[in-house]
Amino acid sequence: MSILTLKNISKLFDSISVLDKISFELNKGEFFSVVGPSGCGKTTLLRIIAGLEFPTSGEIFIEDVNATNLIPQKRKIGIVFQNYALFPNMTVFDNVAYGLEVKKLSKSEIKEKVGSVLEKVRMNDKANKSVTTLSGGEQQRVSLARVIVTEPALLLFDEPLSNLDYALRLETRNEIKRLQREIGITSVYVTHDQSEALALSDRIAVLNKGVVQQLGTPHEVYFKPENIFTADFIGHSNFFDNDYAKEIFNIDINKDELLSVFPEEIIPVENTESNTWARSLQIKNYRHSVHRIFN
Numbered sequence: 507m508s509i510l511t512l513k514n515i516s517k518l519f520d521s522i523s524v525l526d527k528i529s530f531e532l533n534k535g536e537f538f539s540v541v542g543p544s545g546c547g548k549t550t551l552l553r554i555i556a557g558l559e560f561p562t563s564g565e566i567f568i569e570d571v572n573a574t575n576l577i578p579q580k581r582k583i584g585i586v587f588q589n590y591a592l593f594p595n596m597t598v599f600d601n602v603a604y605g606l607e608v609k610k611l612s613k614s615e616i617k618e619k620v621g622s623v624l625e626k627v628r629m630n631d632k633a634n635k636s637v638t639t640l641s642g643g644e645q646q647r648v649s650l651a652r653v654i655v656t657e658p659a660l661l662l663f664d665e666p667l668s669n670l671d672y673a674l675r676l677e678t679r680n681e682i683k684r685l686q687r688e689i690g691i692t693s694v695y696v697t698h699d700q701s702e703a704l705a706l707s708d709r710i711a712v713l714n715k716g717v718v719q720q721l722g723t724p725h726e727v728y729f730k731p732e733n734i735f736t737a738d739f740i741g742h743s744n745f746f747d748n749d750y751a752k753e754i755f756n757i758d759i760n761k762d763e764l765l766s767v768f769p770e771e772i773i774p775v776e777n778t779e780s781n782t783w784a785r786s787l788q789i790k791n792y793r794h795s796v797h798r799i800f801n
């Protein structure tokens with residue numbers, strides 16, 4: 507069974523195309539990322555999946571049921587936001603319990619479920635603390651717990667780490683990965699940070715201006731970029747036209763092509779014969795790709 511299927515999802519805002527024919531299918535337990543620069547349509551895509559926004563055309567299936575016109579409450583989806591969205595005047599326990607109280611579960615059931623989820627995110631010892639006393643990383647773990655406790659079929663993350671500093675970002679992303687593996691919940695994770703997507707995902711869709719540029723495993727999008735955008739955005743490649751490709755690397759490409767090479771594959775070498783910068787470079791492991799220029 508597919509957990510989420512998008513078929514040709516397009517969205518126009520004021521007749522401007524923000525998403526163009528997005529299609530993919532997620533298997534159970536898969537961690538899927540959508541990565542792309544700011545403004546490329548990531549949040550809009552998540553909002554459409556969650557039912558907070560409707561597509562201009564296309565269809566959405568959740569657990570093989572057509573959900574295109576369902577309200578958010580009927581979709582069995584949990585969202586983790588960038589800004590935590592916790593209730594500041596409540597304790598960790600009450601924040602996590604809230605969704606279950608709305609569902610009118612019994613007190614003992616709530617206690618058991620919240621306790622078990624807080625243990626999973628390693629926040630059990632802070633259950634009775636006010637959320638305002640927590641660090642950013644802890645707050646993000648509570649917001650994750652609050653979503654997981656409702657047992658959604660699908661978890662959506664909208665740049666959940668962008669408010670954290672670098673060290674905490676790494677720590678929290680490992681935590682998300684561990685939890686996702688442990689619970690096995692199918693997830694769509696959007697981020698502008700390609701290293702996050704590469705580290706976390708089973709598969710990645712690279713999005714630019716509302717169009718999927720490439721969809722594949724982290725290995726595929728990194729080592730086999732299908733176009734210039736993906737090569738540049740995912741691998742920070744350096745590009746060489748046919749003159750330089752020949753002169754520096756002795757590789758023949760056409761005039762309407764570019765050679766892309768990872769920076770880490772290029773090494774400076776001792777230059778005794780010539781003082782041109784070009785001859786002081788070599789490719790180390792020789793990983794490159796050739797792309798047609800579409801301008």
Ligand SMILES: Nc1ncnc2c1ncn2[C@@H]1O[C@H](COP(=O)(O)OP(=O)(O)O)[C@@H](O)[C@H]1O
Nearest residue numbers: 519520524542543544545546547548549550551
């Ligand atoms: N409600 C809206 N009305 C009009 N334009 C919108 C609306 N929401 C988003 N947009 C536009 O859609 C584009 C994609 O936005 P968004 O999905 O937020 O991108 P991202 O999350 O990748 O930064 C942007 O150009 C944004 O200005």
Ligand SMILES: [Mg+2]
Nearest residue numbers: 548549550664
């Ligand atoms: Mg966004």
